[in-house]
Amino acid sequence: MGSVERYDFKAVERKWQKRWSDWNLFKVVEDRSRPKFYYLDMFPYPSGELHMGHMRNYIIGDVISRYKHMLGYNVLHPMGYDAFGLPAENAAIQHGMHPKVWTEQCIQRMRSQFDMLGISFDWGRQIRTCSPEYYKWNQWFFLKFYERGLAYRRPAPVNWCPACETTLADEEAERGYCWRCSTPVEKRWLEQWFLKITAYAERLLEDLDLLEHWPERVKVMQRNWIGKSEGVEFDFELDGIMEKIKVFTTRIDTVYGVTFVVLAPEHPLVPKLIERSPRRFELYAAVQRMLSESIEERSSEEVEKEGAFLDAYAIHPLTKERVPVWVANYVLMEYGTGAIMAVPAHDQRDLEFARKYGLDVRVVIKPPDAELDADQMERAYVEPGIMVNSAQFSGMFSEQAKDAIADYMEQMGVGKRSIQYRLRDWLISRQRYWGTPFPIIYCDKCGIVPVPEEQLPVLLPPDVKITGKGGSPLSQVPEFVNTTCTRCGAMAKRETDTMATFVDSSWYFLRFCDPHNNDAPFGSDAVDYWMPVDQYVGGIEHAVLHLLYARFFTKVLYDMGLVKTKEPFTRLFTQGMIYHESYYCRRCRSYRRPEEVRSKRAGERRIVKCNVCGSEVEVGMDKMSKSKLNIVTPDYVCEQYGADTARLFILFIGPPELDAEWNPQGVEGMYRFLNRLWRLVNERLDDYIPDWREKLNELKPTLDDAQRGLRRKLHQTIRKVTDDIEGFGFNTAIAALMELFNEMQSFASSMRPKDEVEGFADRVVLSEAVELMQVMLHPFAPHIADELWERLGKPGSVYQHRWCDVDEDAAREEEQVIVVQVNGKVRDRLIVPVGISEDELRSLALNCKGVKAHVAGKEIKRIIVVPNRLVNIVV
RNA sequence: GCCCGGGUGGCGGAAUCGGUAGACGCACGGGACUUAAAAUCCCGGGCCGUAAGGCGUGCGGGUUCGAGUCCCGCCCCGGGCACCA
Numbered sequence: 001m002g003s004v005e006r007y008d009f010k011a012v013e014r015k016w017q018k019r020w021s022d023w024n025l026f027k028v029v030e031d032r033s034r035p036k037f038y039y040l041d042m043f044p045y046p047s048g049e050l051h052m053g054h055m056r057n058y059i060i061g062d063v064i065s066r067y068k069h070m071l072g073y074n075v076l077h078p079m080g081y082d083a084f085g086l087p088a089e090n091a092a093i094q095h096g097m098h099p100k101v102w103t104e105q106c107i108q109r110m111r112s113q114f115d116m117l118g119i120s121f122d123w124g125r126q127i128r129t130c131s132p133e134y135y136k137w138n139q140w141f142f143l144k145f146y147e148r149g150l151a152y153r154r155p156a157p158v159n160w161c162p163a164c165e166t167t168l169a170d171e172e173a174e175r176g177y178c179w180r181c182s183t184p185v186e187k188r189w190l191e192q193w194f195l196k197i198t199a200y201a202e203r204l205l206e207d208l209d210l211l212e213h214w215p216e217r218v219k220v221m222q223r224n225w226i227g228k229s230e231g232v233e234f235d236f237e238l239d240g241i242m243e244k245i246k247v248f249t250t251r252i253d254t255v256y257g258v259t260f261v262v263l264a265p266e267h268p269l270v271p272k273l274i275e276r277s278p279r280r281f282e283l284y285a286a287v288q289r290m291l292s293e294s295i296e297e298r299s300s301e302e303v304e305k306e307g308a309f310l311d312a313y314a315i316h317p318l319t320k321e322r323v324p325v326w327v328a329n330y331v332l333m334e335y336g337t338g339a340i341m342a343v344p345a346h347d348q349r350d351l352e353f354a355r356k357y358g359l360d361v362r363v364v365i366k367p368p369d370a371e372l373d374a375d376q377m378e379r380a381y382v383e384p385g386i387m388v389n390s391a392q393f394s395g396m397f398s399e400q401a402k403d404a405i406a407d408y409m410e411q412m413g414v415g416k417r418s419i420q421y422r423l424r425d426w427l428i429s430r431q432r433y434w435g436t437p438f439p440i441i442y443c444d445k446c447g448i449v450p451v452p453e454e455q456l457p458v459l460l461p462p463d464v465k466i467t468g469k470g471g472s473p474l475s476q477v478p479e480f481v482n483t484t485c486t487r488c489g490a491m492a493k494r495e496t497d498t499m500a501t502f503v504d505s506s507w508y509f510l511r512f513c514d515p516h517n518n519d520a521p522f523g524s525d526a527v528d529y530w531m532p533v534d535q536y537v538g539g540i541e542h543a544v545l546h547l548l549y550a551r552f553f554t555k556v557l558y559d560m561g562l563v564k565t566k567e568p569f570t571r572l573f574t575q576g577m578i579y580h581e582s583y584y585c586r587r588c589r590s591y592r593r594p595e596e597v598r599s600k601r602a603g604e605r606r607i608v609k610c611n612v613c614g615s616e617v618e619v620g621m622d623k624m625s626k627s628k629l630n631i632v633t634p635d636y637v638c639e640q641y642g643a644d645t646a647r648l649f650i651l652f653i654g655p656p657e658l659d660a661e662w663n664p665q666g667v668e669g670m671y672r673f674l675n676r677l678w679r680l681v682n683e684r685l686d687d688y689i690p691d692w693r694e695k696l697n698e699l700k701p702t703l704d705d706a707q708r709g710l711r712r713k714l715h716q717t718i719r720k721v722t723d724d725i726e727g728f729g730f731n732t733a734i735a736a737l738m739e740l741f742n743e744m745q746s747f748a749s750s751m752r753p754k755d756e757v758e759g760f761a762d763r764v765v766l767s768e769a770v771e772l773m774q775v776m777l778h779p780f781a782p783h784i785a786d787e788l789w790e791r792l793g794k795p796g797s798v799y800q801h802r803w804c805d806v807d808e809d810a811a812r813e814e815e816q817v818i819v820v821q822v823n824g825k826v827r828d829r830l831i832v833p834v835g836i837s838e839d840e841l842r843s844l845a846l847n848c849k850g851v852k853a854h855v856a857g858k859e860i861k862r863i864i865v866v867p868n869r870l871v872n873i874v875v
Numbered sequence: 876g877c878c879c880g881g882g883u884g885g886c887g888g889a890a891u892c893g894g895u896a897g898a899c900g901c902a903c904g905g906g907a908c909u910u911a912a913a914a915u916c917c918c919g920g921g922c923c924g925u926a927a928g929g930c931g932u933g934c935g936g937g938u939u940c941g942a943g944u945c946c947c948g949c950c951c952c953g954g955g956c957a958c959c960a
Contacts, residue, residue: 216879217878217879217880217954217955220878220879220955220956221879221955221956224878224955224956224957225956227956227959229959229960231960247960248959248960249960250959250960251960262960303958305958328958329958330958330960331958331960332958332959332960334959335959335960336959336960337960339960340960341960342960343960347960348958349958349960350960352958353958420959420960421959422959540954540955543955544955652887652888652899652900653887653888654887654888655888657880658880658881659880659881659953659954660887661887663886663887663901665886665887665901665902666886666887666900666901666902667901668900668901669899669900669901670900672900673900675914675915676915679915723891731887731888731889731899731900732888732889732898732899734899734900735888735889735898735899735900736898736899737899738899738900739898739899742899749916817895818895819894819895821894821895821940821941823940823941824894824939824940824941825941826895829895861940862940863940864894864940864941866894866941869894869895870894870895870941872894872940872941873940874940874941
């Protein structure tokens with residue numbers, strides 16, 4: 001056996017990528033004779049670099065797509081670009097480059113990275129959301145939503161990110177900070193467009209139950225976000241004023257414990273009450289102070305409760321008692337009715353407030369086995385209990401009293417059951433350029449006029465000065481702004497805000513079914529064939545944002561009769577994020593790239609210094625992101641070791657649902673594996689017997705232990721790899737392939753001469769393993785698998801070949817290791833034939849070497865025999 | 876505070892049902908080949924101990940013949956929600 005040609009991964013990868021493309025291997029069309037499988041990755045924002053996080057996502061997708069195709073499915077595996085968005089605009093500001101040009105460059109660069117990795121996308125279906133052919137349909141959907149009353153414009157307090165110079169949806173203002181740049185969000189009062197997602201709150205919540213193949217935590221996050229609560233709504237009349245205060249409570253069982261009523265500072269009644277008060281200046285100042293607190297301050301944990309008495313009294317609807325009306329910062333206008341009934345004995349927040357301002361505390365529920373002292377309480381009693389001081393409801397269990405009081409109030413006509421959601425309408429106006437223009441015209445005479453469908457798309461004007469300052473860039477373009485009313489022909493102005501980019505990604509999975517349709521967003525035949533997406537994979541960061549919006553869109557489209565599925569994504573898998581060290585230099589006030597720092601060891605500690613200023617940098621562990629300069633792209637690994645090695649490595653790094661730290665140690669291992677495989681197959685090409693299948697049938701009864709052993713390993717591996725791919729266990733699937741290879745290699749090293757009968761059988765058995773190894777390897781490392789496949793004399797690509805079947809007879813164990821324990825401690829091991837009787841096992845165990853010493857002279861109390869596993873002798 | 880996820884060798888990580896803890900890989904040590912090195916191949920290893928043996932899956936209890944796995948009580952790391960009435 002002479003030396004074989006080395007594994008030239010560059011040549012192999014180039015060759016096969018070209019062939020796949022020349023053969024149009026991944027092009028897919030509707031084919032009703034085969035079951036369909038729609039695999040989708042979350043498409044990327046074209047920021048210019050594909051990093052390891054993306055790569056992990058897309059390689060997982062490629063493994064599944066190729067595997068499903070080999071199982072006989074008609075697989076749709078598309079890719080595109082979420083190409084509108086702020087970073088393009090920021091790049092334009094920084095580099096003076098048009099967002100379109102910048103985006104196109106990024107797309108080109110990312111496309112070359114996709115190609116480098118050899119992913120099986122049907123590129124004929126590519127989508128770019130910034131193309132008019134795509135965003136035209138955003139506008140079309142917007143008009144449809146508008147017709148149905150699901151899009152509306154209103155002045156509202158909105159989240160404003162001063163750094164991005166634009167508004168944000170609630171979902172984008174994470175705990176008071178901008179989701180993109182982490183700047184504290186401000187509140188502004190603006191006239192903005194909203195989509196009425198709250199109209200779908202109940203269905204978005206209920207249908208989560210249909211999603212049995214979604215991760216529980218994503219469903220929990222959506223449930224929390226929608227935040228449904230059931231309770232009772234009722235009014236307090238004001239004493240001596242012709243006004244009412246509507247409140248909502250989930251704890252109607254505590255209604256007899258109300259000792260005051262609180263309004264949010266923004267509540268419309270607040271100015272009226274202040275007006276009537278002799279202390280109006282004082283009160284006005286107090287409320288102003290509360291109003292000026294930022295969202296960040298008001299939602300932070302340690303904020304001091306503050307309030308003021310409004311010199312007004314409300315009448316309790318059941319007891320007719322007079323209770324004081326307060327205004328306080330801990331009541332939110334956005335939730336419920338913006339006013340609450342306060343029950344300090346049974347609500348911690350109300351108690352804190354009552355103690356601070358010396359308000360009454362009245363106990364109306366007590367624990368079954370104790371008394372409560374209203375004057376001494378430090379914690380509100382919030383658990384269920386026995387009703388007291390609650391008129392005819394006293395003595396009941398509070399859980400039952402909830403219903404009884406609600407019934408009573410409904411009968412008396414003073415209140416009604418009500419459901420509140422935390423979810424708020426989706427704000428989609430953005431004061432930026434690089435997005436979809438709203439198809440809306442404002443006419444002095446006609447008001448808001450939707451652009452007629454035939455006039456779509458409203459094109460984004462190409463020449464715009466983008467400064468990042470001073471509101472919507474489109475408002476600076478007179479040719480765009482000034483138009484005529486499509487209804488009355490008078491001079492009119494266009495809406496100059498653009499749509500949030502989450503609108504684009506809310507339906508792109510439908511467009512992939514029919515991406516070139518010029519007459520409709522998609523044809524129903526194509527969508528009915530492909531939808532729903534069978535497997536969706538992406539990062540957990542979209543658990544609420546994108547995944548909620550896409551579900552919402554799908555439901556509206558369902559109601560419009562455009563799609564037949566209530567939910568877009570049958571199975572969801574959220575992959576873990578890839579972390580990498582980041583270096584922040586305090587002195588320079590900026591992040592540093594890995595090559596801009598040097599590290600030293602000082603005893604136990606590692607010191608990392610900035611190359612620019614020499615001071616020590618802060619070493620963090622962060623999700624890869626451009627802003628932290630800690631991105632690692634697949635390029636280096638692909639350049640040094642090849643795409644197949646890179647693919648294996650990113651999968652081998654750990655379970656895909658868990659986060660992982662990027663550490664390239666270990667890449668070598670994958671590279672070595674592929675090299676060893678390359679060598680073994682090429683060295684043994686002459687030994688390969690193409691019709692091993694027929695030969696094997698004849699030889700089966702005569703195979704010896706070693707031959708049966710290799711076949712057993714092979715077929716057990718087929719079973720394991722199949723199960724592992726189905727269960728996203730890519731790391732263990734690769735380990736199984738390596739184990740099989742190790743056995744193949746040692747088998748090959750002791751093969752007998754060709755001309756002997758045993759030697760021939762050796763070759764037949766090895767041929768089976770070598771061939772099926774390529775089939776199993778293809779989804780993971782498709783280039784090398786296809787190359788070796790060809791060298792075995794096979795036509796085409798393994799992709800066109802069927803996945804392997806397990807030969808159950810071959811996979812069956814013949815003998816097994818039985819562990820012998822004494823008092824639960826392992827003392828010996830026995831190798832016995834499968835199916836040995838319990839009695840035989842017992843006597844073998846009692847007589848084996850390791851046991852005797854530990855049993856000698858002791859009484860045997862019990863012997864536990866677990867078939868196929870172990871014998872435990874208890875003394 | 877509530878709800879998830881995680882904690883296993885020097886490192887990444889394996890281990891359907893409670894039944895051999897540490898698969899596979901990295902790094903490391905030894906050997907073979909080589910004038911030498913690289914590459915490759917073979918061998919080795921949880922820790923303590925000369926050994927017999929003992930101890931080992933974040934900590935403390937429990938159930939069991941037997942616990943990484945089940946139960947109870949904690950600790951640490953990461954994430955989500957949080958003044959939502």
